[in-house]
Amino acid sequence: MNSKYWKNLSIWMNSKGLNLELNPIPNKFKNGMGNLNYKITIDNQPFVLRRPPLGPIPPGANDMKREHNVMHALSKKFSLVPNSILLCEDDSIFGAPFHIMDFKEGITINGDQLPDNFKSAKNANYLSKMLIEVLVKLHNINPSDVGLENFGKPEGFLERQLKGWYKRGAIAHYKNSSKAMEELYKLLYSSSIPKEEEFVILHNDFKLDNIILKFSSDQNILEPEAIIDWDQATRGHPLFDLATLLSYWTLSEDTFNMQLIKQMPSASSGFMSRTEALNLYQKLSGRNIKDFKWIYALSLLKLGVVFQQLYAQFLRGTIKEDKYKTFNIIAEAAYERGINALNKNIYI
Numbered sequence: 001m002n003s004k005y006w007k008n009l010s011i012w013m014n015s016k017g018l019n020l021e022l023n024p025i026p027n028k029f030k031n032g033m034g035n036l037n038y039k040i041t042i043d044n045q046p047f048v049l050r051r052p053p054l055g056p057i058p059p060g061a062n063d064m065k066r067e068h069n070v071m072h073a074l075s076k077k078f079s080l081v082p083n084s085i086l087l088c089e090d091d092s093i094f095g096a097p098f099h100i101m102d103f104k105e106g107i108t109i110n111g112d113q114l115p116d117n118f119k120s121a122k123n124a125n126y127l128s129k130m131l132i133e134v135l136v137k138l139h140n141i142n143p144s145d146v147g148l149e150n151f152g153k154p155e156g157f158l159e160r161q162l163k164g165w166y167k168r169g170a171i172a173h174y175k176n177s178s179k180a181m182e183e184l185y186k187l188l189y190s191s192s193i194p195k196e197e198e199f200v201i202l203h204n205d206f207k208l209d210n211i212i213l214k215f216s217s218d219q220n221i222l223e224p225e226a227i228i229d230w231d232q233a234t235r236g237h238p239l240f241d242l243a244t245l246l247s248y249w250t251l252s253e254d255t256f257n258m259q260l261i262k263q264m265p266s267a268s269s270g271f272m273s274r275t276e277a278l279n280l281y282q283k284l285s286g287r288n289i290k291d292f293k294w295i296y297a298l299s300l301l302k303l304g305v306v307f308q309q310l311y312a313q314f315l316r317g318t319i320k321e322d323k324y325k326t327f328n329i330i331a332e333a334a335y336e337r338g339i340n341a342l343n344k345n346i347y348i
């Protein structure tokens with residue numbers, strides 16, 4: 001990040017009676033494929049500054065104001081949500097809108113392998129159950145209890161997601177159109193869109209690498225410390241969060257190209273299957289899951305477009321890591337899985 005932005009930030013902080021330490025210049029966290037995160041020190045206390053990535057931003061993505069508002073509200077009632085203490089929408093300060101949130105110590109699991117000291121079926125099983133338990137706790141929060149009763153636009157959420165992700169996909173496939181994406185969209189659109197009877201707070205990108213974990217010496221397991229990356233949060237159908245999570249939940253019997261996702265250690269011995277995860281969510285939440293197939297297929301459209309968006313950024317040169325070279329292959333695999341989910345009635 002250009003040094004002038006750090007100077008601008010320091011001046012902006014001073015105007016609020018805060019002292020930003022710039023010796024040394026803060027470093028960006030290495031993990032993550034979207035927003036830029038920096039560990040900063042303000043008045044001798046650690047915080048995290050988050051701003052959107054460099055380059056063009058897809059419509060509705062990387063919304064710092066949305067993230068600040070929902071984190072600030074939820075942190076009062078849900079201990080796993082760090083508080084966001086400051087928001088700045090002035091691009092001239094740091095090159096883009098940003099917000100500053102509490103720093104939470106711990107680790108994240110950013111791939112398909114468990115950490116070396118936790119490669120056991122017990123830990124894998126615990127982590128898979130923990131994901132569902134935490135998601136149910138989030139969905140059980142009454143939006144009115146945290147001042148989010150007017151958050152988002154929940155009416156027509158699923159149809160809007162379908163049309164929105166299709167439009168984003170058309171932009172992301174600017175080099176070559178995708179027949180699989182077109183087919184999946186047509187299948188979803190021609191099917192009956194599930195009726196929406198309950199609107200809950202959605203994380204909207206809920207998966208293992210968006211949870212900071214801490215070591216529990218009592219049980220020798222990794223426990224949840226914080227849920228991060230709230231920039232897509234909204235209110236909507238609760239099963240969409242679950243479907244998004246399970247779209248990343250790859251298993252050893254999945255196609256090779258789907259396993260290229262490598263986002264969670266879900267193929268590890270002891271990790272619940274997608275069916276087990278779905279059934280546990282139903283048991284803990286008491287919610288009806290009859291519409292899950294359609295919503296799961298929708299989440300696979302979203303997943304494919306997300307990976308294609310990152311591949312498009314790679315083609316433009318705004319991101320350069322080699323791992324992005326295969327993201328177009330993953331996108332096509334996600335679309336194909338969505339098609340199979342709708343056509344063959346085999347979806348988890």
